[in-house]
Amino acid sequence: MTSFRARLRDLQVLPDGLSGWELTDISVLPGTPHELFETWFDEAAAAGLHAPHAMTLSTAGADGTVAARTVLLTDLSSAGWWFAGHATSPKGRDLAANPHAALTFLWQGVGRQVRVTGAVTSHPEAGAADFRSRSAGSRATALVDHQSEVLDDLADHREAWSAALAEVRADPELVVPTWTAWCLAPTTVEFWRSGGGTGQTRVRYRRGGQEEAWTTELLWP
Template identity: 35%
Template sequence: MATETAARLRELPVLTGTAPDSSLTGWSPDPAPQFLRWLDAAVAAELPEPHVAVLSTVDADGVPDARALIVKDVDERGWAFAGPASSAKGTQLVVNPAAALTIWWQPLVRSIRVRGRVVEATPEESAADLAARSAAARADVAAGDWRLWRVIPDRVEFWQGSADRRHIRVVYSRGADAGWSVSASAGGDSIRLG
């Protein structure tokens, strides 16, 4: 028997954004440049804070934890984010150096999911990231506590929602040779990228 809350939630509209062209041609063989293409579309559509992602980690007891943060960079080295080493995410990454990032751009009905191992950037890169923050943002950071990390993805999924529920998923999976294999599906059926 559905509760009043369940019924209320079921009545809310879904997939209300406007999906851009969902053509499956011209996809990059690497997920980082493909993300930058989608980011350019999000910026052009004037989405607020398109560089915000939810970072999910796991604590020492195996309990998942998540928080929103800013993606600092995306390139062949990985997907960068930062924060204090003494924070919950910092202590969790010491114990379990793996994470997932989830980006949701509702107005474009797009989501990007990234998961993989996490590595700490060099002290110089962490210091440069801290120095690029405003004085107010640096004020409460203890000396030597700021870290820049990168998720080195083994899987990246680009999801384009569709009102007909034939959502498009393009999944990049890292192979043993460190190269990428790419698969695509629409509504659960495998499709070819053009």
Template identity: 40%
Template sequence: MFEPDTDNPFALFDRWYREASESETNDPNAMTVATADADGRPSARILLLKDFDEHGFVFYSNFESQKGRELTINPFAALCFHWKSVRRQVRVSGPVVRVGDGEADAYFNSRPRGSRVGAWASQQSRPLADRDSLMAAVEKADKEYPGENVPRPPYWSGWRLTPLAIEFWQDGEFRLHDRFRFTRAVEGEPWKVDRLFP
């Protein structure tokens, strides 16, 4: 049986994340990111969490991609982490804002050069004639930005989701799972904790 031993969901997430990092064979920072368009039609995809603290969860993307356009129109998102090895799940939801240029530049510059060149070459989410067209765009960007100094494209940056709800789920025998949801109305308020039926 699982009972949270803290009223700080970020501390609990940090502990669960570190435990998952020791047992997940691939990408313990993988998460489903769900967004919705102006008509409320949802879409979801797997991204990698790149940073988190008490201000929120950070991921990066092309602003001109489907998720980028949807987050610009409807700046609210949901995340879901599933760590099969430890039979746990964490769901997070709240408003999103773009990270600052300095933070985005620092992360972009930490990426391998090929990934930085690829950010210039990819018109993410838009139709692509064929693989050769993509590789030609990569070659063009590679020539345009020789060496290690590949600047961050103006349409590429990060998003920070500031949670208003974080739910922790621990698998239980006979599907009698333990679920706890932390909620608050706005950032900075104390968290309310509820146990939920499985």
């Protein structure tokens, strides 16, 4: 029987025929990583990639334990990258104890990856607006809450979710008090791209603080 390691080695990582990123002059890059990210995001969506707004959120708690999970990008503004959830969830507790995080976007179908790191702030009012904009099913899931707690019987969740669904449908203005929006204000944003026969290209935007201008630099992949 073929070993698991060998089976992994046989898997294709990127599609064939991808164009590379022959960036000979980094001065042609946009002035902010926000602009380049939006361009890449639109191109990923136009290529038909499923859920290009899905990202890995990595946090660390007060004791230094690192956790990662997939969440959805809810907005992009000059302030930063936005996502939402329960302030009482594991990620919320991590961010309360250590308000720094990293986001990773992998757009495998176009051979691109973006990494965003920086400080995170909580915005409950924006969270309330985000909650109201969600589908009834998503709001019902949030209303049930108990995220990451031990569940004795799946039927208990189904019953609670059905009751919550009826509640949010009856009151479209209902907002879960613990729901918040977070904004990650980046200090570094890295863009990575690979293409067939061209090798990898990696660019980093960095700055020391929110008032500083961005510096762009090529990195060894």
